[in-house]
Amino acid sequence: MSADPGIVVIGASLAGATAAQALRLDHGYDGPITLVGDEPHLPYQRPALSKGYLLGTTAPGDLDVLKPQFYADQDITLALGAPATALDLDVRRVRLADGTELPFTQVLIATGARPRRLQVPGADLDGVRYLRNRDDSEHLATALRAAGDVVVIGAGWLGSELAAASRTFGNRTTVIDPLPTPLYHVLGDRIGGLVARRHHDHGVNLLLGDGVEAILGTRSVEAIQTITGRTIPADLVIVGVGAIPNTELAQAAGLRVDGGILTDEHLRTSHPAAVAAGDVARHQHARYLNPVRIEHWDNAVLHGLAAATTLLGRPTTIDHVPYFFSTQYGSTLEYLGLPTIWDRIITRGEHAGPGFTAFWLDRGIPVAALTIDNRGAAEHLRALIATAHPADPRQLADPDTPLPDLLPDAQCRQPDVTMMKRVLSAAPAVRR
Ligand SMILES: Cc1cc2nc3c(=O)[nH]c(=O)nc-3n(C[C@H](O)[C@H](O)[C@H](O)COP(=O)(O)OP(=O)(O)OC[C@H]3O[C@@H](n4cnc5c(N)ncnc54)[C@H](O)[C@@H]3O)c2cc1C
Known part of the structure:
Protein backbone atom coordinates (compact mmCIF):
# COMPACT_ATOMS: atom_id res chain seq x y z
CA MET A 1 0.00 0.00 0.00
CA PRO A 115 -27.10 31.81 -4.92
CA ARG A 116 -26.89 35.39 -3.74
CA ARG A 117 -29.84 36.01 -1.42
CA LEU A 118 -32.31 38.80 -1.92
CA GLN A 119 -32.18 41.30 0.95
CA VAL A 120 -35.64 42.87 0.97
CA PRO A 121 -38.60 42.68 3.38
CA GLY A 122 -40.55 39.47 2.79
CA ALA A 123 -37.62 37.61 1.24
CA ASP A 124 -38.10 34.74 3.71
CA LEU A 125 -41.79 34.12 2.84
CA ASP A 126 -42.84 30.70 1.56
CA GLY A 127 -42.84 30.68 -2.22
CA VAL A 128 -39.55 32.55 -2.63
CA ARG A 129 -37.15 30.15 -4.28
CA TYR A 130 -33.54 29.86 -5.48
CA LEU A 131 -31.95 27.37 -7.84
CA ARG A 132 -28.51 25.86 -7.41
CA ASN A 133 -28.79 22.15 -6.79
CA ARG A 134 -30.71 19.13 -7.86
CA ASP A 135 -33.12 19.24 -4.93
CA ASP A 136 -33.88 22.92 -5.66
CA SER A 137 -34.72 22.00 -9.26
CA GLU A 138 -37.07 19.18 -8.22
CA HIS A 139 -38.91 21.41 -5.72
CA LEU A 140 -39.06 24.24 -8.22
CA ALA A 141 -40.60 21.96 -10.87
CA THR A 142 -43.38 21.06 -8.41
CA ALA A 143 -43.90 24.72 -7.55
CA LEU A 144 -43.97 25.79 -11.22
CA ARG A 145 -46.57 23.12 -11.96
CA ALA A 146 -48.84 24.48 -9.21
CA ALA A 147 -48.23 28.20 -9.82
CA GLY A 148 -50.24 30.73 -11.82
CA ASP A 149 -48.41 34.01 -11.37
CA VAL A 150 -44.64 33.70 -11.38
CA VAL A 151 -42.18 36.54 -10.87
CA VAL A 152 -38.53 35.99 -11.79
CA ILE A 153 -36.15 38.44 -10.18
CA GLY A 154 -33.07 39.04 -12.31
CA ALA A 155 -32.82 38.95 -16.12
CA GLY A 156 -29.38 37.33 -16.41
CA TRP A 157 -28.75 33.95 -18.03
CA LEU A 158 -30.44 32.02 -15.22
CA GLY A 159 -33.38 34.42 -14.92
CA SER A 160 -33.93 34.28 -18.69
CA GLU A 161 -33.97 30.47 -18.67
CA LEU A 162 -36.32 30.40 -15.69
CA ALA A 163 -38.71 32.79 -17.41
CA ALA A 164 -38.70 30.51 -20.46
CA ALA A 165 -39.33 27.46 -18.25
CA SER A 166 -42.14 29.22 -16.42
CA ARG A 167 -43.84 30.01 -19.74
CA THR A 168 -43.47 26.36 -20.78
CA PHE A 169 -45.41 25.46 -17.63
CA GLY A 170 -48.07 27.94 -18.83
CA ASN A 171 -47.66 30.47 -16.02
CA ARG A 172 -48.22 34.20 -16.30
CA THR A 173 -44.61 35.33 -15.97
CA THR A 174 -43.04 38.64 -15.06
CA VAL A 175 -39.29 39.32 -15.03
CA ILE A 176 -37.99 42.25 -12.98
CA ASP A 177 -34.51 43.72 -13.43
CA PRO A 178 -33.14 47.18 -12.62
CA LEU A 179 -31.06 47.29 -15.82
CA PRO A 180 -32.34 48.51 -19.22
CA THR A 181 -32.24 45.08 -20.95
CA PRO A 182 -31.78 41.42 -20.04
CA LEU A 183 -28.08 40.49 -19.81
CA TYR A 184 -27.19 44.16 -20.07
CA HIS A 185 -23.74 43.75 -18.48
CA VAL A 186 -22.83 41.00 -20.93
CA LEU A 187 -24.52 42.04 -24.17
CA GLY A 188 -25.14 45.78 -23.86
CA ASP A 189 -28.43 47.44 -24.81
CA ARG A 190 -28.56 46.63 -28.54
CA ILE A 191 -28.17 42.85 -28.35
CA GLY A 192 -29.73 42.74 -24.89
CA GLY A 193 -32.75 44.34 -26.59
CA LEU A 194 -33.01 41.32 -28.92
CA VAL A 195 -33.13 39.02 -25.90
CA ALA A 196 -35.87 41.27 -24.47
CA ARG A 197 -37.84 40.87 -27.70
CA ARG A 198 -37.64 37.09 -27.44
CA HIS A 199 -39.15 37.28 -23.95
CA HIS A 200 -41.93 39.60 -25.20
CA ASP A 201 -42.62 37.28 -28.13
CA HIS A 202 -43.14 34.44 -25.68
CA GLY A 203 -45.57 36.39 -23.53
CA VAL A 204 -43.29 37.44 -20.69
CA ASN A 205 -44.05 40.71 -18.92
CA LEU A 206 -40.60 42.37 -18.71
CA LEU A 207 -40.24 45.07 -16.09
CA LEU A 208 -36.87 46.63 -16.79
CA GLY A 209 -35.36 49.60 -15.01
CA ASP A 210 -37.28 48.60 -11.90
CA GLY A 211 -36.38 46.70 -8.75
CA VAL A 212 -37.96 44.87 -5.86
CA GLU A 213 -38.91 47.03 -2.89
CA ALA A 214 -40.57 44.24 -0.91
CA ILE A 215 -42.17 40.83 -1.24
CA LEU A 216 -45.70 40.97 0.10
CA GLY A 217 -47.71 38.23 1.79
CA THR A 218 -48.74 36.90 5.17
CA ARG A 219 -47.26 33.39 5.25
CA SER A 220 -46.52 32.83 1.61
CA VAL A 221 -45.83 35.24 -1.18
CA GLU A 222 -48.79 37.10 -2.71
CA ALA A 223 -47.25 39.99 -4.62
CA ILE A 224 -44.12 41.98 -5.38
CA GLN A 225 -43.92 45.66 -4.59
CA THR A 226 -41.52 47.36 -7.00
CA ILE A 227 -39.36 50.41 -6.38
CA THR A 228 -41.41 52.46 -8.85
CA GLY A 229 -44.62 51.58 -6.96
CA ARG A 230 -46.08 48.75 -9.04
CA THR A 231 -47.71 45.75 -7.37
CA ILE A 232 -47.27 42.49 -9.27
CA PRO A 233 -49.31 39.46 -8.19
CA ALA A 234 -47.17 36.40 -7.48
CA ASP A 235 -47.65 32.98 -5.96
CA LEU A 236 -44.09 31.95 -6.83
CA VAL A 237 -40.99 34.15 -6.85
CA ILE A 238 -37.73 32.80 -8.29
CA VAL A 239 -34.61 34.75 -7.48
CA GLY A 240 -31.71 34.71 -9.95
CA VAL A 241 -29.51 37.61 -8.90
CA GLY A 242 -26.11 35.98 -9.15
CA ALA A 243 -23.95 33.64 -7.12
CA LEU A 312 1.02 16.45 -10.67
CA GLY A 313 3.60 19.23 -10.96
CA ARG A 314 3.14 19.75 -14.72
CA PRO A 315 1.12 22.97 -14.72
CA THR A 316 -0.90 24.01 -17.80
CA THR A 317 -1.60 27.68 -18.35
CA ILE A 318 -5.25 28.75 -18.32
CA ASP A 319 -5.75 30.84 -21.44
CA HIS A 320 -8.96 29.55 -23.04
CA VAL A 321 -11.54 31.92 -24.44
CA PRO A 322 -14.51 31.55 -22.06
CA TYR A 323 -17.59 29.82 -23.48
CA PHE A 324 -21.16 29.85 -22.17
CA PHE A 325 -24.30 28.24 -23.57
CA SER A 326 -27.92 28.83 -22.68
CA THR A 327 -31.18 27.29 -23.86
CA GLN A 328 -34.23 29.54 -23.90
CA TYR A 329 -37.54 29.02 -25.72
CA GLY A 330 -36.09 26.07 -27.62
CA SER A 331 -33.10 28.04 -28.97
CA THR A 332 -29.46 27.65 -28.01
CA LEU A 333 -27.49 30.82 -27.39
CA GLU A 334 -23.71 30.51 -27.24
CA TYR A 335 -21.51 33.30 -25.95
CA LEU A 336 -17.73 33.41 -26.25
CA GLY A 337 -15.32 35.79 -24.58
CA LEU A 338 -15.89 37.96 -21.56
CA PRO A 339 -17.79 41.22 -21.34
CA THR A 340 -14.78 43.52 -21.41
CA ILE A 341 -14.37 46.78 -23.31
CA TRP A 342 -15.77 47.15 -26.83
CA ASP A 343 -16.27 50.07 -29.17
CA ARG A 344 -18.27 48.42 -31.96
CA ILE A 345 -20.80 45.64 -32.50
CA ILE A 346 -21.17 43.93 -35.87
CA THR A 347 -24.01 41.50 -36.60
CA ARG A 348 -24.60 38.90 -39.29
CA GLY A 349 -27.82 37.11 -40.17
CA GLU A 350 -31.47 37.61 -39.27
CA HIS A 351 -31.88 39.37 -35.96
CA ALA A 352 -32.20 36.75 -33.25
CA GLY A 353 -32.98 34.06 -35.85
CA PRO A 354 -31.04 30.81 -36.42
CA GLY A 355 -27.42 31.54 -37.37
CA PHE A 356 -27.59 35.12 -36.10
CA THR A 357 -24.18 36.17 -34.77
CA ALA A 358 -23.01 39.32 -33.05
CA PHE A 359 -19.36 40.28 -32.70
CA TRP A 360 -18.06 42.71 -30.09
CA LEU A 361 -14.90 44.49 -31.27
CA ASP A 362 -12.28 46.50 -29.45
CA ARG A 363 -10.21 48.59 -31.88
CA GLY A 364 -11.10 46.19 -34.69
CA ILE A 365 -10.30 43.01 -32.72
CA PRO A 366 -13.18 40.61 -31.96
CA VAL A 367 -13.25 40.19 -28.17
CA ALA A 368 -16.60 38.43 -27.77
CA ALA A 369 -19.35 36.84 -29.86
CA LEU A 370 -22.90 35.58 -29.43
CA THR A 371 -24.45 33.11 -31.81
CA ILE A 372 -27.94 31.62 -31.91
CA ASP A 373 -28.86 28.11 -33.09
CA ASN A 374 -25.61 27.86 -35.04
CA ARG A 375 -24.31 24.33 -34.68
CA GLY A 376 -20.52 24.04 -34.93
CA ALA A 377 -19.96 27.82 -34.93
CA ALA A 378 -18.67 28.12 -31.37
CA GLU A 379 -15.39 26.39 -32.15
CA HIS A 380 -14.61 28.86 -34.97
CA LEU A 381 -15.73 31.87 -32.98
CA ARG A 382 -13.54 30.77 -30.13
CA ALA A 383 -10.57 30.41 -32.46
CA LEU A 384 -11.29 33.82 -33.98
CA ILE A 385 -11.31 35.53 -30.58
CA ALA A 386 -8.26 33.55 -29.49
CA THR A 387 -6.17 34.98 -32.34
CA ALA A 388 -6.67 38.52 -30.94
CA HIS A 389 -6.16 39.90 -34.46
CA PRO A 390 -8.22 42.58 -36.25
CA ALA A 391 -10.93 41.15 -38.50
CA ASP A 392 -12.49 42.61 -41.66
CA PRO A 393 -15.84 44.17 -40.60
CA ARG A 394 -17.45 43.45 -44.00
CA GLN A 395 -16.56 39.76 -43.75
CA LEU A 396 -17.81 39.60 -40.17
CA ALA A 397 -21.17 40.97 -41.31
CA ASP A 398 -21.42 38.77 -44.39
CA PRO A 399 -23.34 35.51 -43.74
CA ASP A 400 -21.82 34.08 -46.95
CA THR A 401 -18.28 34.29 -45.56
CA PRO A 402 -17.69 30.97 -43.76
CA LEU A 403 -16.57 31.47 -40.17
CA PRO A 404 -13.20 29.68 -40.67
CA ASP A 405 -12.39 32.26 -43.39
CA LEU A 406 -12.52 35.00 -40.78
CA LEU A 407 -9.33 33.71 -39.19
CA PRO A 408 -6.32 35.78 -40.21
CA ASP A 409 -4.11 33.07 -41.75
CA ALA A 410 -3.99 29.40 -42.56
CA GLN A 411 -2.16 28.54 -39.37
CA CYS A 412 -4.87 30.14 -37.29
CA ARG A 413 -7.47 28.16 -39.24
CA GLN A 414 -6.01 25.05 -37.67
CA PRO A 415 -5.84 26.21 -34.07
CA ASP A 416 -4.71 23.84 -31.37
CA VAL A 417 -8.15 22.90 -30.19
CA THR A 418 -7.56 19.48 -28.65
CA MET A 419 -8.76 20.41 -25.18
CA MET A 420 -11.39 22.81 -26.48
CA LYS A 421 -12.81 20.16 -28.81
CA ARG A 422 -13.05 17.66 -26.00
CA VAL A 423 -15.12 20.14 -24.05
CA LEU A 424 -17.29 21.31 -26.93
CA SER A 425 -18.02 17.75 -28.02
CA ALA A 426 -19.45 17.01 -24.57
CA ALA A 427 -21.44 20.24 -24.40
CA PRO A 428 -24.52 19.30 -26.50
CA ALA A 429 -25.45 16.57 -24.04
CA VAL A 430 -25.66 18.98 -21.11
CA ARG A 431 -27.24 21.90 -22.99
CA ARG A 432 -30.73 20.44 -22.96
C1 LIG B 1 -29.15 26.10 -12.45
C2 LIG B 1 -27.84 26.28 -13.16
C3 LIG B 1 -27.81 26.33 -14.55
C4 LIG B 1 -26.61 26.49 -15.22
N1 LIG B 1 -26.62 26.56 -16.58
C5 LIG B 1 -25.46 26.74 -17.24
C6 LIG B 1 -25.47 26.82 -18.66
O1 LIG B 1 -26.51 26.75 -19.30
N2 LIG B 1 -24.28 27.00 -19.28
C7 LIG B 1 -23.10 27.08 -18.60
O2 LIG B 1 -22.04 27.25 -19.22
N3 LIG B 1 -23.07 27.00 -17.25
C8 LIG B 1 -24.23 26.84 -16.57
N4 LIG B 1 -24.21 26.77 -15.20
C9 LIG B 1 -22.93 26.92 -14.49
C10 LIG B 1 -22.22 25.59 -14.27
O3 LIG B 1 -23.10 24.58 -13.94
C11 LIG B 1 -21.18 25.81 -13.17
O4 LIG B 1 -20.23 26.72 -13.67
C12 LIG B 1 -20.51 24.51 -12.74
O5 LIG B 1 -21.44 23.64 -12.14
C13 LIG B 1 -19.39 24.80 -11.75
O6 LIG B 1 -18.84 23.61 -11.32
P1 LIG B 1 -18.00 23.52 -9.99
O7 LIG B 1 -17.61 22.09 -9.87
O8 LIG B 1 -16.96 24.56 -9.98
O9 LIG B 1 -18.99 23.95 -8.82
P2 LIG B 1 -20.38 23.36 -8.36
O10 LIG B 1 -21.05 22.69 -9.50
O11 LIG B 1 -21.09 24.46 -7.65
O12 LIG B 1 -19.98 22.25 -7.29
C14 LIG B 1 -19.39 22.52 -6.07
C15 LIG B 1 -19.79 21.44 -5.10
O13 LIG B 1 -19.07 21.60 -3.89
C16 LIG B 1 -19.96 21.43 -2.80
N5 LIG B 1 -19.40 22.05 -1.61
C17 LIG B 1 -19.39 23.36 -1.26
N6 LIG B 1 -18.76 23.52 -0.06
C18 LIG B 1 -18.37 22.29 0.34
C19 LIG B 1 -17.68 21.81 1.49
N7 LIG B 1 -17.26 22.61 2.46
N8 LIG B 1 -17.46 20.48 1.59
C20 LIG B 1 -17.88 19.63 0.60
N9 LIG B 1 -18.52 20.04 -0.50
C21 LIG B 1 -18.76 21.35 -0.63
C22 LIG B 1 -21.22 22.08 -3.33
O14 LIG B 1 -22.37 21.72 -2.59
C23 LIG B 1 -21.26 21.50 -4.73
O15 LIG B 1 -21.81 20.22 -4.74
C24 LIG B 1 -25.40 26.60 -14.50
C25 LIG B 1 -25.44 26.56 -13.09
C26 LIG B 1 -26.64 26.40 -12.43
C27 LIG B 1 -26.66 26.36 -10.92
Missing part, protein backbone atom coordinates in the same frame (compact mmCIF):
# COMPACT_ATOMS: atom_id res chain seq x y z
CA SER A 2 1.17 3.51 -0.85
CA ALA A 3 2.40 5.67 2.05
CA ASP A 4 1.28 8.70 0.07
CA PRO A 5 -2.06 9.91 1.52
CA GLY A 6 -2.82 11.19 -1.96
CA ILE A 7 -5.17 13.85 -3.25
CA VAL A 8 -8.34 15.02 -1.56
CA VAL A 9 -10.82 16.92 -3.72
CA ILE A 10 -13.27 19.09 -1.77
CA GLY A 11 -16.41 19.61 -3.83
CA ALA A 12 -17.77 16.52 -5.60
CA SER A 13 -19.12 18.20 -8.67
CA LEU A 14 -18.08 19.11 -12.22
CA ALA A 15 -14.60 20.57 -11.63
CA GLY A 16 -13.74 18.08 -8.90
CA ALA A 17 -14.95 14.95 -10.71
CA THR A 18 -13.31 16.07 -13.96
CA ALA A 19 -10.00 16.49 -12.14
CA ALA A 20 -10.31 13.04 -10.54
CA GLN A 21 -11.08 11.47 -13.92
CA ALA A 22 -8.13 13.24 -15.59
CA LEU A 23 -5.75 12.22 -12.80
CA ARG A 24 -6.59 8.56 -13.33
CA LEU A 25 -7.29 8.28 -17.04
CA ASP A 26 -5.20 11.03 -18.66
CA HIS A 27 -2.19 10.95 -16.35
CA GLY A 28 -2.20 7.47 -14.82
CA TYR A 29 -1.95 8.80 -11.27
CA ASP A 30 -2.24 5.73 -9.05
CA GLY A 31 -2.24 7.28 -5.57
CA PRO A 32 -5.36 7.60 -3.41
CA ILE A 33 -8.04 10.05 -4.57
CA THR A 34 -10.95 11.03 -2.31
CA LEU A 35 -13.86 13.13 -3.51
CA VAL A 36 -15.56 14.98 -0.64
CA GLY A 37 -19.04 16.37 -1.25
CA ASP A 38 -21.64 17.92 1.02
CA GLU A 39 -24.49 16.82 -1.25
CA PRO A 40 -25.66 13.18 -1.06
CA HIS A 41 -25.60 12.78 -4.86
CA LEU A 42 -22.87 11.54 -7.16
CA PRO A 43 -21.31 14.44 -9.10
CA TYR A 44 -23.93 15.82 -11.49
CA GLN A 45 -24.31 18.44 -14.21
CA ARG A 46 -26.10 21.64 -13.22
CA PRO A 47 -27.06 23.23 -16.60
CA ALA A 48 -30.08 20.95 -17.07
CA LEU A 49 -31.42 21.99 -13.65
CA SER A 50 -32.85 25.15 -15.25
CA LYS A 51 -33.68 23.40 -18.55
CA GLY A 52 -34.55 19.76 -19.31
CA TYR A 53 -34.44 18.47 -15.74
CA LEU A 54 -36.72 21.27 -14.58
CA LEU A 55 -39.10 20.62 -17.47
CA GLY A 56 -39.05 16.85 -16.94
CA THR A 57 -37.42 16.03 -20.29
CA THR A 58 -33.95 15.12 -18.94
CA ALA A 59 -33.78 11.91 -16.90
CA PRO A 60 -31.91 11.90 -13.56
CA GLY A 61 -29.28 9.49 -14.95
CA ASP A 62 -28.44 11.96 -17.74
CA LEU A 63 -27.15 14.40 -15.13
CA ASP A 64 -24.22 12.19 -14.13
CA VAL A 65 -20.81 13.77 -14.73
CA LEU A 66 -19.33 10.24 -14.84
CA LYS A 67 -20.96 6.84 -14.96
CA PRO A 68 -21.81 5.71 -11.39
CA GLN A 69 -19.51 2.67 -11.60
CA PHE A 70 -16.56 4.84 -12.67
CA TYR A 71 -15.61 5.70 -9.09
CA ALA A 72 -15.36 2.09 -7.93
CA ASP A 73 -13.73 0.96 -11.18
CA GLN A 74 -11.06 3.64 -10.84
CA ASP A 75 -10.62 3.25 -7.09
CA ILE A 76 -11.82 6.78 -6.31
CA THR A 77 -13.17 7.04 -2.77
CA LEU A 78 -16.41 8.98 -2.37
CA ALA A 79 -17.11 10.79 0.90
CA LEU A 80 -20.56 12.23 0.20
CA GLY A 81 -23.21 13.85 2.36
CA ALA A 82 -20.92 15.63 4.82
CA PRO A 83 -19.22 18.98 4.18
CA ALA A 84 -15.57 19.62 4.84
CA THR A 85 -15.58 21.90 7.88
CA ALA A 86 -11.89 22.51 8.59
CA LEU A 87 -8.78 22.47 6.48
CA ASP A 88 -5.29 22.48 7.96
CA LEU A 89 -2.88 23.06 5.11
CA ASP A 90 0.33 22.82 7.13
CA VAL A 91 -0.64 19.52 8.79
CA ARG A 92 -2.33 18.53 5.47
CA ARG A 93 -5.56 17.25 6.86
CA VAL A 94 -9.22 17.99 6.22
CA ARG A 95 -12.03 17.39 8.72
CA LEU A 96 -15.59 16.57 7.68
CA ALA A 97 -18.78 17.44 9.57
CA ASP A 98 -19.25 13.76 10.50
CA GLY A 99 -15.88 13.76 12.30
CA THR A 100 -13.90 11.98 9.57
CA GLU A 101 -10.32 13.24 9.23
CA LEU A 102 -8.64 12.84 5.86
CA PRO A 103 -4.90 13.35 5.42
CA PHE A 104 -3.62 14.48 2.03
CA THR A 105 -0.48 15.35 0.15
CA GLN A 106 -2.34 17.84 -2.02
CA VAL A 107 -5.86 19.23 -1.88
CA LEU A 108 -8.05 20.52 -4.70
CA ILE A 109 -10.70 22.99 -3.55
CA ALA A 110 -13.68 22.97 -5.93
CA THR A 111 -16.48 24.12 -3.66
CA GLY A 112 -18.38 26.10 -6.31
CA ALA A 113 -20.82 28.87 -5.54
CA ARG A 114 -24.25 29.44 -4.01
CA ILE A 244 -21.28 34.03 -4.50
CA PRO A 245 -18.29 31.68 -4.26
CA ASN A 246 -18.03 29.19 -1.39
CA THR A 247 -14.70 30.48 -0.08
CA GLU A 248 -15.23 30.23 3.70
CA LEU A 249 -13.28 26.98 4.16
CA ALA A 250 -10.34 28.32 2.12
CA GLN A 251 -10.37 31.64 3.89
CA ALA A 252 -10.37 30.01 7.32
CA ALA A 253 -7.42 27.88 6.15
CA GLY A 254 -5.48 31.07 5.48
CA LEU A 255 -5.62 31.09 1.68
CA ARG A 256 -5.75 34.39 -0.17
CA VAL A 257 -9.36 35.13 -1.06
CA ASP A 258 -10.78 38.14 -2.87
CA GLY A 259 -14.05 37.54 -4.68
CA GLY A 260 -13.00 33.88 -5.06
CA ILE A 261 -9.95 31.85 -4.09
CA LEU A 262 -7.07 33.69 -5.75
CA THR A 263 -4.88 31.51 -7.95
CA ASP A 264 -2.13 31.99 -10.49
CA GLU A 265 -2.61 31.00 -14.16
CA HIS A 266 -1.99 27.35 -13.19
CA LEU A 267 -4.68 27.34 -10.45
CA ARG A 268 -2.10 27.30 -7.64
CA THR A 269 -3.36 29.05 -4.52
CA SER A 270 -1.26 30.96 -2.00
CA HIS A 271 -0.35 27.64 -0.26
CA PRO A 272 1.78 25.02 -2.09
CA ALA A 273 -0.47 22.15 -0.95
CA ALA A 274 -3.67 23.63 -2.38
CA VAL A 275 -5.05 24.11 -5.88
CA ALA A 276 -8.49 25.65 -6.60
CA ALA A 277 -10.76 25.11 -9.60
CA GLY A 278 -14.17 25.90 -11.06
CA ASP A 279 -16.69 28.51 -9.93
CA VAL A 280 -14.85 29.13 -6.66
CA ALA A 281 -11.48 30.03 -8.23
CA ARG A 282 -10.60 33.57 -9.23
CA HIS A 283 -7.64 32.87 -11.43
CA GLN A 284 -5.03 34.88 -13.22
CA HIS A 285 -6.13 34.28 -16.80
CA ALA A 286 -3.47 34.64 -19.47
CA ARG A 287 -5.87 36.65 -21.68
CA TYR A 288 -7.11 39.15 -19.14
CA LEU A 289 -5.39 41.78 -17.05
CA ASN A 290 -7.23 41.17 -13.80
CA PRO A 291 -7.96 37.81 -12.19
CA VAL A 292 -11.31 36.43 -13.30
CA ARG A 293 -13.89 34.13 -11.72
CA ILE A 294 -15.97 32.43 -14.37
CA GLU A 295 -19.22 30.60 -13.63
CA HIS A 296 -19.42 28.57 -16.82
CA TRP A 297 -19.79 24.87 -17.36
CA ASP A 298 -16.82 24.70 -19.74
CA ASN A 299 -14.61 26.69 -17.38
CA ALA A 300 -15.28 24.09 -14.67
CA VAL A 301 -14.32 21.30 -17.09
CA LEU A 302 -11.16 23.03 -18.31
CA HIS A 303 -10.22 23.91 -14.74
CA GLY A 304 -10.69 20.29 -13.71
CA LEU A 305 -8.38 19.16 -16.51
CA ALA A 306 -5.81 21.85 -15.74
CA ALA A 307 -5.97 21.25 -11.97
CA ALA A 308 -5.02 17.61 -12.56
CA THR A 309 -1.80 18.58 -14.34
CA THR A 310 -0.95 21.22 -11.74
CA LEU A 311 -1.48 18.71 -8.92
